[in-house]
Amino acid sequence: MSEIGLNPSVALLDFAFTYPFKLLSKEGVRQIRAELTRKEVQQHCRFETRRNPYAIRGVWKYSPFLVNLWRSQEATEAVSQAVGYPLLLNQLDWDLGHVNAEVSADYPNEFNPPHAVTQNLEAMLPPEHIKSPAATFRKNFTTEHYNDAFVAESYNGYDDAQKFTDFWHVDDYPFVCVVMLSDSSQFEGGETAIRTNRGGVIELKFPEAGYAVMIQGRYVAHCARRALNAKERITMIPTYIPADVMEEDTTFLDAAKGNSHLGELFQQWSLYRFERLAKRVDQYTKQRIKDQIVAGTFNKHEIMEECDRLIAYLEQTKQQITWPDESLVTLQ
Numbered sequence: 362m363s364e365i366g367l368n369p370s371v372a373l374l375d376f377a378f379t380y381p382f383k384l385l386s387k388e389g390v391r392q393i394r395a396e397l398t399r400k401e402v403q404q405h406c407r408f409e410t411r412r413n414p415y416a417i418r419g420v421w422k423y424s425p426f427l428v429n430l431w432r433s434q435e436a437t438e439a440v441s442q443a444v445g446y447p448l449l450l451n452q453l454d455w456d457l458g459h460v461n462a463e464v465s466a467d468y469p470n471e472f473n474p475p476h477a478v479t480q481n482l483e484a485m486l487p488p489e490h491i492k493s494p495a496a497t498f499r500k501n502f503t504t505e506h507y508n509d510a511f512v513a514e515s516y517n518g519y520d521d522a523q524k525f526t527d528f529w530h531v532d533d534y535p536f537v538c539v540v541m542l543s544d545s546s547q548f549e550g551g552e553t554a555i556r557t558n559r560g561g562v563i564e565l566k567f568p569e570a571g572y573a574v575m576i577q578g579r580y581v582a583h584c585a586r587r588a589l590n591a592k593e594r595i596t597m598i599p600t601y602i603p604a605d606v607m608e609e610d611t612t613f614l615d616a617a618k619g620n621s622h623l624g625e626l627f628q629q630w631s632l633y634r635f636e637r638l639a640k641r642v643d644q645y646t647k648q649r650i651k652d653q654i655v656a657g658t659f660n661k662h663e664i665m666e667e668c669d670r671l672i673a674y675l676e677q678t679k680q681q682i683t684w685p686d687e688s689l690v691t692l693q
């Protein structure tokens with residue numbers, strides 16, 4: 362963070378991104394692609410939104426392989442090691458194995474089989490709930506931690522902005538892993554681009570399928586660039602929160618609301634937020650309150666600060682599921 366001109370104190374740690382590293386073997390990539398192109402996945406898990414015309418989500422119901430892969434200790438250890446910080450897989454099953462796919466319609470592709478069904482759940486949402494970070498930040502990008510107004514088009518001019526798959530944005534989840542699932546060895550473009558806070562852009566080029574990058578995406582603006590000469594650019598994006606329950610968890614549901622079945626998403630959200638809260642309260646009680654009792658002390662200021670953190674956590678938990686029209690929150 363500090364090396365690219367961002368203040369690390371706004372984030373969880375002084376880490377912005379890794380360069381691409383090999384995460385998956387060729388067989389791993391082949392098997393993931395086989396899972397994603399299975400008929401039931403293509404019929405139930407394809408979603409389009411205004412921001413993203415082709416996402417695959419909700420695969421946890423159909424693919425034990427992907428569940429086992431991303432919940433495995435090995436995968437979590439690999440990404441934690443890359444960041445140098447203990448991570449926990451995003452607890453929302455709806456996001457397990459999220460895929461962004463860009464597939465040329467000009468060629469036959471296993472990712473565009475004739476039986477595919479694409480759902481648009483975002484179209485049913487009231488406008489105030491369509492909060493794409495990209496739509497918000499497209500022009501004059503500025504967040505509380507970027508000190509210069511940023512216009513996406515200023516990077517190599519407007520024409521080049523057309524080559525972005527996505528707009529400059531920050532993510533809803535603290536850490537994201539971008540895993541390349543297409544043969545990127547001959548890509549012209551196709552990078553994940555990182556916005557520094559000194560007016561520059563750093564391009565992360567994936568050498569081949571199976572390579573991944575880690576980004577502290579909640580705090581570092583980034584976007585994906587189109588692969589101009591390729592028939593497809595498919596990435597899988599497992600997301601992560603801090604493993605330590607005493608660390609802040611700034612997860613939002615803005616993007617997930619647009620392409621998930623809301624009843625299930627909110628069930629999973631409530632379970633994860635309350636389980637994390639319970640662990641935090643338990644740990645705090647054992648470590649801070651009982652310790653003070655044993656030591657015969659009482660630090661009122663410290664306890665009140667923890668109350669404020671718990672209140673903020675619960676406010677955030679509640680705010681994400683506040684919903685004006687209950688009829689939209691159905692269980693499928």
Ligand SMILES: [Fe+2]
Nearest residue numbers: 531532578583
């Ligand atoms: Fe992102």
